[in-house]
Amino acid sequence: MDRIAIVGLGLIGGSLALSLRDRKAPYRVLGVDLDPQTLRLAKEAGAIEQGAHPDEAPLDSCDLVVLATPAADLMEAILPVARRMRPAAVLTDVCGAKEAVCGRGAQQDRVVFVGAHPMAGTEFRGFAAAMPSLFQSATVAICPAVGRAEGRAQADSAVRALWTSAGAASLLDVDAATHDRAVTYASHLPYLAAAAVVEALRDASDSELARALAAGGFRDTTRLAGDGTVSGAAALNRHIPTAARDLSVALRALADELESHPARALERLGKLADERRRMKLPKPR
Amino acid sequence: MDRIAIVGLGLIGGSLALSLRDRKAPYRVLGVDLDPQTLRLAKEAGAIEQGAHPDEAPLDSCDLVVLATPAADLMEAILPVARRMRPAAVLTDVCGAKEAVCGRGAQQDRVVFVGAHPMAGTEFRGFAAAMPSLFQSATVAICPAVGRAEGRAQADSAVRALWTSAGAASLLDVDAATHDRAVTYASHLPYLAAAAVVEALRDASDSELARALAAGGFRDTTRLAGDGTVSGAAALNRHIPTAARDLSVALRALADELESHPARALERLGKLADERRRMKLPKPR
Numbered sequence: 001m002d003r004i005a006i007v008g009l010g011l012i013g014g015s016l017a018l019s020l021r022d023r024k025a026p027y028r029v030l031g032v033d034l035d036p037q038t039l040r041l042a043k044e045a046g047a048i049e050q051g052a053h054p055d056e057a058p059l060d061s062c063d064l065v066v067l068a069t070p071a072a073d074l075m076e077a078i079l080p081v082a083r084r085m086r087p088a089a090v091l092t093d094v095c096g097a098k099e100a101v102c103g104r105g106a107q108q109d110r111v112v113f114v115g116a117h118p119m120a121g122t123e124f125r126g127f128a129a130a131m132p133s134l135f136q137s138a139t140v141a142i143c144p145a146v147g148r149a150e151g152r153a154q155a156d157s158a159v160r161a162l163w164t165s166a167g168a169a170s171l172l173d174v175d176a177a178t179h180d181r182a183v184t185y186a187s188h189l190p191y192l193a194a195a196a197v198v199e200a201l202r203d204a205s206d207s208e209l210a211r212a213l214a215a216g217g218f219r220d221t222t223r224l225a226g227d228g229t230v231s232g233a234a235a236l237n238r239h240i241p242t243a244a245r246d247l248s249v250a251l252r253a254l255a256d257e258l259e260s261h262p263a264r265a266l267e268r269l270g271k272l273a274d275e276r277r278r279m280k281l282p283k284p285r
Numbered sequence: 286m287d288r289i290a291i292v293g294l295g296l297i298g299g300s301l302a303l304s305l306r307d308r309k310a311p312y313r314v315l316g317v318d319l320d321p322q323t324l325r326l327a328k329e330a331g332a333i334e335q336g337a338h339p340d341e342a343p344l345d346s347c348d349l350v351v352l353a354t355p356a357a358d359l360m361e362a363i364l365p366v367a368r369r370m371r372p373a374a375v376l377t378d379v380c381g382a383k384e385a386v387c388g389r390g391a392q393q394d395r396v397v398f399v400g401a402h403p404m405a406g407t408e409f410r411g412f413a414a415a416m417p418s419l420f421q422s423a424t425v426a427i428c429p430a431v432g433r434a435e436g437r438a439q440a441d442s443a444v445r446a447l448w449t450s451a452g453a454a455s456l457l458d459v460d461a462a463t464h465d466r467a468v469t470y471a472s473h474l475p476y477l478a479a480a481a482v483v484e485a486l487r488d489a490s491d492s493e494l495a496r497a498l499a500a501g502g503f504r505d506t507t508r509l510a511g512d513g514t515v516s517g518a519a520a521l522n523r524h525i526p527t528a529a530r531d532l533s534v535a536l537r538a539l540a541d542e543l544e545s546h547p548a549r550a551l552e553r554l555g556k557l558a559d560e561r562r563r564m565k566l567p568k569p570r
Contacts (some may be wrong), residue, residue, distance in 0.1 A: 072551070119500040123562060141498065172497065182494040185486040190506035193478040195557045196535045200528065201470040202560060209467040211564065212457065213426065215404040217509040219566040221475035224502040226561035231554040235547040243485065244540030248533045251481045255529030262520040266357070269516040272480045275487060276511035277408060279496065281504040 004064040004162070005030040005057060007077065009042050011122065011229065012094050013068030014130025016166055017047035022132040025165035032057040038127045047130075059084045064158055067093040071232025078104045082111050088148060090155040092116050092162070096183060096233030098143050098176035106146035112155035115143035115176060117183070118163065123226030137169040137282070143176045184243045188234040192244050194225035289349045289447070290315040290342060292362065294327050296407065296514065297379050298353030299415025301451055302332035307417040310450035317342040323412045332415075344369045349443055352378040356517025363389045367396050373433060375440040377401050377447070381468060381518030383428050383461035391431035397440035400428035400461060402468070403448065408511030422454040422567070428461045469528045473519040477529050479510035 004027050006013045017029055031048030033039050039051030052058065054077075059065055065085060067074045074095050082091055082105075091111045095101045098115045105113025120138040122129060140163040145152035160171050174182070201218075204210050224230065234240050257265040289312050291298045302314055316333030318324050324336030337343065344350055350370060352359045359380050367376055367390075376396045380386045383400045390398025405423040407414060425448040430437035445456050459467075486503075489495050509515065519525050542550040 119498055121500070121502060123558075139498065139500070174494065178491060178494060179498075181489070182491045182498050185482075185489040185492070185495040186499040186503050189485055190482050190503050192536065192539055193482050194506050194561075195554055196532055196539060197470075197475050197478050198557050198561045199535060200474055200532050202557075204466070204470040206463060206467045207470070209459065209463060210470040213404055213424065213464075213467050214471040214564075214566060215406070215424070216567055217406065217512065217515070218471050218475050220505040220508045221479050222561055223505045226558050227502065228555065228558050230502070231551050231558070235543050235551055241540045241544040244536055244543070247481055247485050248537040248540070250484060251477065251529055251536065252533040254477055254481060255526045255533065258520050258529070259526040266516050266520055269480055270513065272483050272487075273408075273511050273513050273516070276479075276483045276507055279499070281499055282501055 002026065002063045003028045003030065003061060004066065005032055005059055005062045006048070006066045006068055007032040007054065007057070007081065008067065008069035009033045009038050009048070009127050009130070010068065011125045011129050012118065013066065014042065014047065014127040015132065015134035016066065016068065017042060018045065018130055018132035019135055019166040021047050023165060023167060027165070030057060030062060041127050060086050062086070062089060064090040064092065064162065066162070067091070070229065071095050071097060071236055075101060075104055075236065078113070079108055082108045082113070082147070085111050087111070088151055090114060090158050091147070092159045094118055095236070096187060096230060097236035098141070098179045099238065100236045102143050102146055102176040109148045111148055112145050112152050113147040114145045114155050114159040116159055116163065117141040117179065118168065121227055121229060123223050125228045133167070135163070136167040138167070139170040139172055140168045141172045141174050141179050143174065143179060180237050181239055184237060184239040187230060188237055188240050189243050189247055191224045191227065191230040191234060192240070193247065194222045198222050198225045287311065287348045288313045288315065288346060289351065290317055290344055290347045291333070291351045291353055292317040292339065292342070292366065293352065293354035294318045294323050294333070294412045294415070295353065296410045296414050297403065298351065299327065299332065299412040300417065300419035301351065301353065302327060303330065303415055303417035304420055304451040306330075306332050308450060308452060312450070315342060315347060326412050345371050347371070347374060349375040349377065349447065351447070352376070355514065356380050356382060356521055360386060360389055360521065363398070364393055367393045367398070367432070370396050372396070373436055375399060375443050376432070377444045379403055380521070381472060381515060382521035383426070383464045384523065385521045387428050387431055387461040394433045396433055397430050397437050398432040399430045399440050399444040401444055401448065402426040402464065403453065406512055406514060408508050410513045418452070420448065421452040423452070424455040424457055425453045426457045426459050426464050428459065428464060465522050466524055469522060469524040472515060473522055473525050474528050474532055476509045476512065476515040476519060477525070478532065479507045483507050483510045
């Protein structure tokens with residue numbers, strides 16, 4: 001039975017541990033977290049076999065290590081963690097930006113690094129928000145192995161097996177650069193737009209009334225703004241500044257058109273509404 | 286028992302008729318729609334007592350008429366419909382922009398006009414999408430009566446009784462100008478941002494992959510973009526062009542900050558995430 005470490009038992013790492021537990025996956029899980037309370041909760045829940053502080057975790061006893069901390073910490077942890085692992089073991093991660101992360105993983109050759117990105121999340125965080133069903137039917141993007149040259153095929157298989165064990169329905173092989181361009185539009189840009197809309201409401205002169213009138217549309221449009229994990233990944237995505245500036249220009253053009261040629265603007269919006277309704281998107285859980 | 290007409294049996298008008306039916310409200314409902322098939326379906330569902338084409342509907346037999354057509358048509362219908370109604374009857378509407386609509390209602394003195402706006406909707410449309418629970422626990426904004434000077438208090442009571450009968454939990458008295466400023470942030474701006482995000486995804490070079498990676502975050506952020514009823518109201522809201530331009534500037538600033546001062550940008554986004562999580566918003570149905 002493989003021994004794996006999950007570093008960071010928040011929403012994503014915690015849900016991974018819980019889903020492996022629920023699905024009786026053949027892993028012995030070492031949970032690694034800064035917070036002793038989180039380690040205690042995870043152990044009580046049967047999500048991990050053993051808990052450890054990052055400084056003391058016996059990472060050299062693991063066949064595979066999953067980095068599941070927030071994006072900026074995760075980037076900084078890649079090389080130090082690799083140095084503490086057994087040579088030829090497998091290091092993987094869950095970050096939503098892959099070019100920067102896989103680039104960092106390629107800066108060592110002690111372990112094989114396989115970047116992954118499970119496309120799932122909620123607006124809550126911490127182990128308390130973790131749930132065993134989070135990755136049920138999810139898509140997980142898997143990037144080409146980098147780092148150590150030997151054992152890349154086995155490392156890729158090990159990461160695929162991990163996510164299949166956690167309930168993922170679809171594993172998507174994609175290079176890091178292509179991944180980042182695609183999540184720009186699928187995730188990071190929607191996130192930034194949601195955050196800007198929340199900021200606009202907060203700063204509006206009739207903010208209290210606006211909150212009272214906010215219905216399901218506002219709730220859904222801005223749900224992603226409450227997700228604490230996307231911002232760090234968006235900050236690591238080199239496509240984001242340009243894409244956000246393009247979105248800014250598009251919004252301004254839409255505002256101008258609504259004023260100067262409302263009928264034309266409404267036709268454009270009607271077509272977008274039809275396209276949105278036709279998109280095949282995952283069902284709400 | 287009051288006889289009322291509902292003009293436009295789409296998502297909103299159809300749901301109003303169905304909710305009155307389900308709650309056994311004391312109204313005899315005349316359904317008015319251009320589409321004979323819609324009238325047939327509504328009659329078969331027991332949502333209306335009688336159906337009629339707009340040109341032939343006996344509006345002068347009604348105590349109250351509810352305009353529930355798309356915003357641009359609704360604006361144009363106010364004066365012609367008022368002319369066909371019994372003097373001193375009540376005319377009301379469901380449009381999401383109230384300043385323009387109530388202004389039009391004030392241009393006649395044959396009937397009392399009471400603008401209303403039920404804060405509920407889905408991304409689907411037509412009578413097929415109507416549901417009796419749509420207004421369950423909803424907030425309805427009610428604007429001061431205009432038009433005919435006599436009978437305004439009774440007209441206001443009649444419109445309030447209608448929405449309470451349909452299941453609304455909260456009736457909010459608000460003048461039209463204040464309403465429009467507030468829904469700018471609660472509804473119209475989130476809608477435009479959602480539409481711009483859908484457009485960005487559609488026009489992205491890796492659009493197919495981006496669609497494959499689009500998860501729940503994208504689904505929720507852009508759900509409102511599929512709502513066919515918001516765009517017309519947004520086009521009638523005089524605050525929208527300025528607010529959308531401000532949002533465009535904020536997005537651009539966020540993009541610049543993510544590039545030049547990522548730590549500061551992440552702190553700002555983290556605060557917004559906390560604020561969003563603290564907002565009291567209606568539960569998903």
